[in-house]
Amino acid sequence: MQGEGMGFSWVTLTTVLPVCGQVTALHSGKEIHGQIVKSKKRGDVPLLNSLMDMYAKCGAIDYCRKVFDRMQNKDITSWNTMISGYSINGQIEEAMALFDEMISNRIRPDGITFVALLSGCSHSGLTSKGKRLFHVMQNYGVKPSLEHYACLVDMLGRSGKLDEALAVVESLPMKPSGSIWGSLLNSCRLYGNVSLAETVVERLFEIEPNNPGNYVMLSNVYANAGMWEEVKRVREMMGMRGIKKDAGCSWIQIKHRIHTFVAGGSTDFRNSAEFCRIWSELSDATKKVGYVPDTEVVLHDINAEMKTMWVCGHSERLAAVYALINTGDGMPVRITKNLRVCVDCHSWMKAVSRVTRRLIVLRDTNRFHHFENGTCSCKDYW
DNA sequence: ATAGGGTTAG
Incomplete structure (x- = not known):
């Protein structure tokens, strides 16, 4: 559009910014922000809301707050975007504080406000606070x-209260969705409850028979329990039904380019002199601060050495190494992944943030881990 | 035109 001399309107930018947010293209998002500043016209409310959302979804929550604070007019979407931004970035105290501020400013929260707060509580392990909120919202x-x-079901299940979670599902005043059963299945995986998982999956397959994630989760429940025959059965079922899972991949933006990595990576990159140098430096340094590969997360029936190789080749690590090589010392490393990070990559990232003194911001399917000097914003709660 | 719910083998 710009090449054709067409120019753009606020509507144009309001539709493009969410795309930057979705793929974590912070560099591109900032360029659009630059266009807004340059135009000297005040941005309108929907535009600034989508600018906030872009920053929040890129893990740049401080920028998001800055835009929010400078907005002269705010609507309910502005408040919800800020609260949800804090929530997905693991800053639940700030989310709660903003909610209180909203109330004292006599702004009426809506259903979306509470979805943001409740899911934030769930992901931070604030079970009793979340339960209270569920009643308060009424x-x-x-x-x-x-x-x-x-x-609510996710909050209870994730904190190990599987029976309570199941009781909520069974007394639901509406038909449970796939995400409800899926969340419960995930909690069974977290707490190793095979028999409940089998009950849950029966209901789940009625609703989402083609969702590959459900099969993978079930397979992982069995694998965690060492039930390899059952694992095989699930995989065969997937094969028979023609259900395929997208491979895990991670990406980073450097200037205008998005660099993508899949597990194992390209041999060109992994054999490059720079990769090998950084990799061995990191191996030594992370070992010194106590990092040991945890192969428990490799849910395949293979030997220990293969498992170590496997976790160390996870796509987010390759992306991290690439970013360390190709961005200036001290610059934050921003990685996005299409699946959740595994426990071992999580501890590796903590160690790397410590030994390189870099901030590492890792976004998984839809929330963030901010690694700084050996600790993570999620406080290791999953 | 902007904000919201669970998760994931290579």
């Missing part, structure tokens, strides 16, 4: 919808 005239129940 005082604000918000009736719990399926989405709110999904948060």
